[in-house]
Amino acid sequence: MSAGFGMLGLAGMIGQGARAAGGGLHHPARAKRVIFLFMNGAPSHVDTFDPKPKLRELAGTVPPKDLYRSPSPQSRFMPSPFEFQRHGGSGIEVCETLPRLGAMIDDCCVIRSMHTNVPNHEPGLLMMNTGNIQPIRPSLGSWAIYGLGTENQNLPGYVVLRPSPNIVVGPALWSNSFLPAQYQATSVITSDMAVDKLVANVRNPLLTRGIQSRQVELIQRMNRLHAERRDNDSALEAQIGAMETAFRMQSEAGRTFDIGREPRHIRELYGDSGFGRSCLLARRLVEDGVRFVSVYYVNSGNQPWDTHSRHNKQHPVLCADSDRASAALLADLKQRGMLDDTLVIWGGEFGRTPYSQVAKKGANMENNGRDHHATAFSMLLAGGGIKGGTIYGASDELGMNAVEKPVHPHDLHATVLHLLGIDHERLTYRWSGRDFRLTDIHGRILRDIIA
Numbered sequence: 001m002s003a004g005f006g007m008l009g010l011a012g013m014i015g016q017g018a019r020a021a022g023g024g025l026h027h028p029a030r031a032k033r034v035i036f037l038f039m040n041g042a043p044s045h046v047d048t049f050d051p052k053p054k055l056r057e058l059a060g061t062v063p064p065k066d067l068y069r070s071p072s073p074q075s076r077f078m079p080s081p082f083e084f085q086r087h088g089g090s091g092i093e094v095c096e097t098l099p100r101l102g103a104m105i106d107d108c109c110v111i112r113s114m115h116t117n118v119p120n121h122e123p124g125l126l127m128m129n130t131g132n133i134q135p136i137r138p139s140l141g142s143w144a145i146y147g148l149g150t151e152n153q154n155l156p157g158y159v160v161l162r163p164s165p166n167i168v169v170g171p172a173l174w175s176n177s178f179l180p181a182q183y184q185a186t187s188v189i190t191s192d193m194a195v196d197k198l199v200a201n202v203r204n205p206l207l208t209r210g211i212q213s214r215q216v217e218l219i220q221r222m223n224r225l226h227a228e229r230r231d232n233d234s235a236l237e238a239q240i241g242a243m244e245t246a247f248r249m250q251s252e253a254g255r256t257f258d259i260g261r262e263p264r265h266i267r268e269l270y271g272d273s274g275f276g277r278s279c280l281l282a283r284r285l286v287e288d289g290v291r292f293v294s295v296y297y298v299n300s301g302n303q304p305w306d307t308h309s310r311h312n313k314q315h316p317v318l319c320a321d322s323d324r325a326s327a328a329l330l331a332d333l334k335q336r337g338m339l340d341d342t343l344v345i346w347g348g349e350f351g352r353t354p355y356s357q358v359a360k361k362g363a364n365m366e367n368n369g370r371d372h373h374a375t376a377f378s379m380l381l382a383g384g385g386i387k388g389g390t391i392y393g394a395s396d397e398l399g400m401n402a403v404e405k406p407v408h409p410h411d412l413h414a415t416v417l418h419l420l421g422i423d424h425e426r427l428t429y430r431w432s433g434r435d436f437r438l439t440d441i442h443g444r445i446l447r448d449i450i451a
Contacts, residue, residue, distance in 0.1 A: 026421060026426055027418075029419065029420050029421030030341070030384055030419045031384030031419040032384075033343070034144065034293070034344075034420070036140075037297070037326055037345065039305045039346070040167065040303050041303035041305030042305050042306065042351060043352070044352035045114075045352070045373075045378040047080045047082060048098060049093075049094060049378040050110075050376075050399055052399045055354055058079075060077065061076060063076070063077060063355040072357065072358055075357060075358060076355060076356050082316070085099075087103060087106075088103070088389060090105060090106050092105045097315065097316045097323070100323045100326075101346075104330045105388075105389065107334065109388065109390045109392055109449045110378060111446075113406050113407050114377045115374060115402045115407070118133055118374060119373060127349070128347075129294075131409060131439060138178065138183065139177075141158040141160075141174060142183040143179070144291060145157035145291050146179050147417070147427050150291050152289025154253075155256060156186035158184075158290070160173075160188065160294045161188050162278075163298050164191060166298070171187065174294060178436070193260075193277050195253070257284070259277060259280050269331070269332065270324070275322060279326065279329045283333060307352065309357070309368070339382065339383035342384055343381065344381070344382045347377075347379030350374045350377050351376060351378065353370045353371045353373045354400060375401045376395035384419050385450055387451040390449060392446060392449050393406065405448075407446065408442065410440070410442040411443055411444050411445075413443060415446045417438065418445045424445075
C-alpha cells in the first residue's frame with residue numbers, strides 16, 4: 001500500500017473526502033493543513049529569533065579563518081543593531097523588528113538549531129522545499145497531498161502564491177517530479193489580486209454552465225477512449241483530471257480567491273502589501289479545503305532577504321512587512337478556531353553570518369551586509385499540534401553552529417508529515433526501480449515540540 005499504486009487505488013474506492021477527514025494516513029493527525037511562509041533570500045537568525053550578546057563583546061574583531069566559508073579579509077564580527085525583548089508568558093526573546101510575532105510567541109515554537117547542506121540559494125531552496133539539493137524530487141506539498149488528498153474537490157489540493165514569476169529556481173520548488181501529475185502545485189501569481197487575473201480563464205464568457213457540462217462530458221469521453229488505447233497513461237490521466245478540476249473550480253474559485261469579500265478590518269489587519277494580501281488569500285484557501293499553501297516572500301527583487309549589503313537598513317523594512325502579515329495570519333486563524341489544526345511555518349533556506357560581509361576595502365560600516373550561513377539558523381512554527389511558547393535547540397554563543405539538538409530540513413519534513421498523520425518512513429513511491437520518500441534515508445521527528 002505504501003509503495004504508491006495500491007494507495008492510489010484505495011483513494012479511488014473510498015474517495016478523497018474520507019482520507020481528508022483529518023484522521024491522517026498512518027496515525028491520528030494533529031494538523032489538517034499547512035501554510036509555509038517562505039522568506040526568500042534567508043533572514044538573519046541573529047537579527048530575528050536568536051539573540052547573541054557575545055557578539056557585542058567581539059564587535060569589530062576578525063572572525064577565525066577556519067570557518068566552513070572563509071570570510072573576506074575586511075569581515076568583522078557584527079552584533080545585531082537591534083534590541084531583543086521578552087514576550088508573553090514564555091518570555092521568549094524576539095527582535096524588536098518583529099513585535100507582532102513577538103506578541104504571538106506563546107503560540108509558537110522557535111527552532112534555533114536549524115542547519116542545512118550548502119550555503120548557496122539554489123541548493124538551499126531545493127533542500128528546504130523538496131529534501132534534495134538537486135531539482136529531481138517532489139516537493140513537500142506534493143508529498144502531503146499524495147498522502148492525504150484534498151478536502152475540497154472543487155479546488156486544488158496544493159497552491160503556491162508568489163507575487164512575481166521571477167523566483168530563484170522556480171517551479172522545481174513546488175514540482176511533483178516523479179509523483180503522478182495531479183500532485184503538482186497550482187501556481188498563482190498574486191501581483192494583481194483581481195480574481196480573473198489570479199485564476200485566468202476559469203470563467204467561460206460565452207457558454208452557460210449546462211452547455212459547458214455537456215461539452216466537458218463529450219471531451220472527457222473522447223479522452224478516456226484515447227487513454228484506454230494507451231494503457232491509461234498517467235500523464236494523460238492527470239490532464240483529464242486537471243480539466244475536471246478546472247471545470248469544478250468555476251463554482252468555487254471566484255469566491256475563494258476574492259479577498260475583497262473580507263471585511264475591511266480583516267484586510268487592514270494583514271496590510272495592503274503583496275505579502276499581506278497573499279497571506280490573507282492563504283487563509284481563505286485553507287479555510288475552503290486546500291491542504292497545502294506556500295507563500296513566497298518576493299517584493300522588488302527575487303531574493304529580498306538576501307542582504308549582502310545595507311543589511312541594517314534593509315532588514316527592519318523586510319521585517320515590518322513580514323511581521324504584520326505573518327502575525328495577522330496567526331491571529332486570524334486563532335480567532336476562527338483554525339490554528340489548532342493549521343500548521344504555519346516561517347523561515348527561509350538558511351541564515352546569515354554573524355560577521356559582516358564587506359563589498360570593498362574601506363567601505364562604510366553602515367553599508368555592510370551579512371553573507372549566507374548554513375550551519376545555524378532559526379525557523380518559527382505555530383499551530384497544528386506545535387507546543388507553543390517553546391524554544392528547541394540552540395546555536396553556539398556567536399550563532400555560528402547548531403550545537404544543541406541540531407535540526408536538518410529532513411527532520412523538519414519528517415515532523416511536518418507526522419503532524420499531518422503521516423509516517424515519513426512509510427509514505428513512499430516506487431520509481432525507477434526503488435522506493436523513494438521525502439526524507440530519503442534520513443529524518444527524525446522532533447517530538448519535543450509536539451503538544
